[in-house]
Amino acid sequence: MSSRTTAIAITVLLVLVAALLPLWMGPFFTRVIQLFFFSAALAVAWNILGGFSGYWSFGHAAFIGMGAFSAAHLVAQLGPFGSGPWSMVVPVLAAGLICGVFAAIIAYPILRLRGIYFAIAMLGVSQVVGELVNNVRWFQGGTGVFLQSPVPAGMRPEVFYYYIFGALLLLGFLISVAVRNARFGYALFAIREDEDTAMMLGVATERYKIMAFVLSATLVGMLGAVYGYSVGYLTTYTVFRLDFSLNMIVFCLIGGIGTLYGPIIGTAIMLFITQVLLSRFLDMHLLITGAIVVTIILLMPGGVIGAFNSLRRKSSDQANTTRAEAAR
Amino acid sequence: MKRRHFLQSTAAAGLVVAATPKLAFAQSDNKIVFGGSVPMSGAAAETGQNVLQGYECAVKFINEEMGGVEIDGETYTLELDLFDDASDPSRATTLIQRQVDEGVNFFLGSFGSNIVLPTCAITEAAGRIMVQAGGGSDQIFTQGRRRVFGIFPRASRQFVSSVEMFTSLDPAVETASILYTNDPFSESQAQGAQTELEAAGIEVLDYIALPAEVSDVTNVLTGIRQNAPDVLICTTHDQTSILIARQMVSTDTNVPMLYQTLGPQTTAYRDALGDYSNSVVTQSYWSERAPYSGDYFGSAADFAEYFRANFDRDLVYHMASGAACIISYVEAAKQADSLDPDRVRDALAALDFESYYGRIRFTEDGDGDPSLLGPILIQRQEGQLEVIAPPEGASADPIYPAPDWDERD
Numbered sequence: 220m221s222s223r224t225t226a227i228a229i230t231v232l233l234v235l236v237a238a239l240l241p242l243w244m245g246p247f248f249t250r251v252i253q254l255f256f257f258s259a260a261l262a263v264a265w266n267i268l269g270g271f272s273g274y275w276s277f278g279h280a281a282f283i284g285m286g287a288f289s290a291a292h293l294v295a296q297l298g299p300f301g302s303g304p305w306s307m308v309v310p311v312l313a314a315g316l317i318c319g320v321f322a323a324i325i326a327y328p329i330l331r332l333r334g335i336y337f338a339i340a341m342l343g344v345s346q347v348v349g350e351l352v353n354n355v356r357w358f359q360g361g362t363g364v365f366l367q368s369p370v371p372a373g374m375r376p377e378v379f380y381y382y383i384f385g386a387l388l389l390l391g392f393l394i395s396v397a398v399r400n401a402r403f404g405y406a407l408f409a410i411r412e413d414e415d416t417a418m419m420l421g422v423a424t425e426r427y428k429i430m431a432f433v434l435s436a437t438l439v440g441m442l443g444a445v446y447g448y449s450v451g452y453l454t455t456y457t458v459f460r461l462d463f464s465l466n467m468i469v470f471c472l473i474g475g476i477g478t479l480y481g482p483i484i485g486t487a488i489m490l491f492i493t494q495v496l497l498s499r500f501l502d503m504h505l506l507i508t509g510a511i512v513v514t515i516i517l518l519m520p521g522g523v524i525g526a527f528n529s530l531r532r533k534s535s536d537q538a539n540t541t542r543a544e545a546a547r
Numbered sequence: 548m549k550r551r552h553f554l555q556s557t558a559a560a561g562l563v564v565a566a567t568p569k570l571a572f573a574q575s576d577n578k579i580v581f582g583g584s585v586p587m588s589g590a591a592a593e594t595g596q597n598v599l600q601g602y603e604c605a606v607k608f609i610n611e612e613m614g615g616v617e618i619d620g621e622t623y624t625l626e627l628d629l630f631d632d633a634s635d636p637s638r639a640t641t642l643i644q645r646q647v648d649e650g651v652n653f654f655l656g657s658f659g660s661n662i663v664l665p666t667c668a669i670t671e672a673a674g675r676i677m678v679q680a681g682g683g684s685d686q687i688f689t690q691g692r693r694r695v696f697g698i699f700p701r702a703s704r705q706f707v708s709s710v711e712m713f714t715s716l717d718p719a720v721e722t723a724s725i726l727y728t729n730d731p732f733s734e735s736q737a738q739g740a741q742t743e744l745e746a747a748g749i750e751v752l753d754y755i756a757l758p759a760e761v762s763d764v765t766n767v768l769t770g771i772r773q774n775a776p777d778v779l780i781c782t783t784h785d786q787t788s789i790l791i792a793r794q795m796v797s798t799d800t801n802v803p804m805l806y807q808t809l810g811p812q813t814t815a816y817r818d819a820l821g822d823y824s825n826s827v828v829t830q831s832y833w834s835e836r837a838p839y840s841g842d843y844f845g846s847a848a849d850f851a852e853y854f855r856a857n858f859d860r861d862l863v864y865h866m867a868s869g870a871a872c873i874i875s876y877v878e879a880a881k882q883a884d885s886l887d888p889d890r891v892r893d894a895l896a897a898l899d900f901e902s903y904y905g906r907i908r909f910t911e912d913g914d915g916d917p918s919l920l921g922p923i924l925i926q927r928q929e930g931q932l933e934v935i936a937p938p939e940g941a942s943a944d945p946i947y948p949a950p951d952w953d954e955r956d
Contacts, residue, residue, distance in 0.1 A: 450636045452660065462635070500631075
């Protein structure tokens with residue numbers, strides 16, 4: 220069986236298991252996995268830009284906030300789009316579209332910056348958008364906005380959002396796979412390795428960077444809108460949060476930045492540590508979490524995937540050496 | 548077993564034990580366990596620490612000074628099982644769910660409506676109770692929940708006692724201007740003030756938002772001088788309140804009453820303004836000078852003394868409000884003579900008792916009765932913070948109209 224077939228088989232199996240889990244899992248672990256799906260989907264979306272092209276954004280929380288507030292204002296201005304789960308389809312898609320358009324507008328000037336300059340510029344964008352939503356009265360970021368619950372009667376909210384966030388993670392992951400295996404993905408990797416050389420060799424770097432940025436922002440905007448529905452009431456401080464932006468980066472770093480499974484693995488590790496293992500530490504959990512992150516990054520600079528690949532290489536080299544010695 | 552295998556197995560076992568929820572620990576071993584979250588980090592950390600020390604103060608007092616609480620012939624001690632929600636609604640909801648699953652019946656609230664609202668939705672759906680002093684949004688109390696109680700009145704009712712004071716002054720207040728910091732708390736307060744003022748027939752001349760970081764308000768004060776309101780209400784934070792007062796002095800902007808919701812209570816305000824701080828009115832949900840007393844702690848002054856003897860943070864009303872959540876639970880359980888959540892809930896709904904915090908009673912919707920638990924009004928008079936309203940709790944008469952800045956000493 221080829222490694223590709225194995226990967227597909229594992230993914231399908233995981234999806235099936237995930238679909239059945241809420242049937243026997245308690246509400247707490249359903250919520251933990253729901254949060255995992257949401258956070259992993261954010262990390263996967265961030266990875267399309269930051270991991271594949273090397274453009275690390277420190278301000279992706281801007282799209283979470285824009286997505287959530289766009290959905291809330293669409294419903295407030297135009298009325299509910301039906302009832303039950305279907306009522307969130309239009310606001311969520313529109314939120315993604317708005318974030319995508321916004322990203323397309325700022326892409327040209329902001330993607331001319333590279334490295335730390337781009338990171339800081341995105342941080343600035345996030346701060347500015349957050350301040351605007353907070354200070355411009357129409358947005359109601361200060362007082363907060365509401366989103367009517369779309370959860371069907373008789374269904375537990377955590378189970379409902381488990382499936383919704385799970386579906387969005389799957390969507391993000393499939394898009395990520397498609398990007399990685401397409402010309403688009405190769406172009407992004409070329410940009411990451413050496414943008415000037417890629418441009419010199421005829422790669423349309425500008426176009427591919429903008430495409431990655433818009434795609435990433437659209438996915439994050441949709442996730443932000445669903446997150447808005449899941450909390451029901453949101454103010455600026457609920458969504459325009461620096462820790463959202465930083466978590467996306469940390470999760471990718473821990474798992475393996477620029478890889479397909481890395482963001483998901485990193486999210487799983489960090490959420491297990493912070494939400495399950497350290498949940499009872501009232502005032503020490505952040506210190507311990509920080510220490511764990513630093514340790515993991517020092518021990519595994521390429522993340523879990525990087526460490527795994529390195530181990531596999533080592534054992535393969537060892538086997539080759541043993542075979543060579545035996546042949547002698 | 549090889550050493551490496553032993554270490555691996557031990558580590559794995561440790562992880563499993565740590566990850567396994569502690570089942571059915573609530574109300575066991577004659578302990579009443581209070582679950583919930585507090586923001587120990589993130590945007591609301593400072594207030595979160597204050598509320599936490601209020602909870603701890605009440606638990607310490609009841610366990611150590613009162614020997615616990617007797618319910619249905621059994622003596623129970625109190626225990627807190629709180630976690631840091633990091634001012635993050637996602638983390639708060641996940642971990643509140645864990646405590647719900649583990650069987651915790653009694654919850655304390657976090658700080659901020661954006662966290663209290665999603666968490667109380669979980670406790671309500673699970674038939675558990677939450678008594679909180681951190682969420683004032685109207686939506687917490689107007690969506691039909693029966694098991695969520697707030698020590699404070701809902702946001703739209705928090706200016707009721709202030710407007711009652713304005714209308715009782717002689718000469719009565721006829722006009723007011725409002726300045727507010729553009730953040731959720733200050734803006735909600737300002738909206739509530741505007742609604743209450745207009746309902747009382749007081750004309751609102753100005754309604755002006757200030758940025759969170761402001762360094763000059765002289766332009767705004769020019770407008771205030773032109774409109775000459777009877778009361779200038781500032782729902783602003785400490786530093787902005789000091790800035791406004793300083794620039795009012797320097798531009799000789801006099802109003803019969805300067806009312807600032809945050810700032811004048813602090814020593815920093817007094818130090819910055821000296822005698823100019825006299826006659827400025829502020830609000831507090833509790834004051835150690837208020838003449839309230841009850842079975843727990845004794846008087847307001849006794850609470851302050853006990854707190855200062857055992858804790859090191861500067862005493863502000865959040866501590867008293869946090870402790871009031873615990874004593875409300877305990878009083879309700881005593882009156883129900885049961886720890887059954889339904890009976891405790893009914894007792895909380897019917898609660899009406901005197902305490903160091905004032906008379907504690909909830910409305911039918913669960914928020915604090917605005918006539919009893921609304922903010923008390925304080926005025927600095929000759930350097931001392933005196934309670935000027937409500938009249939039954941007043942330690943001095945209000946000075947109104949206030950003397951001009953150059954006449955204050």
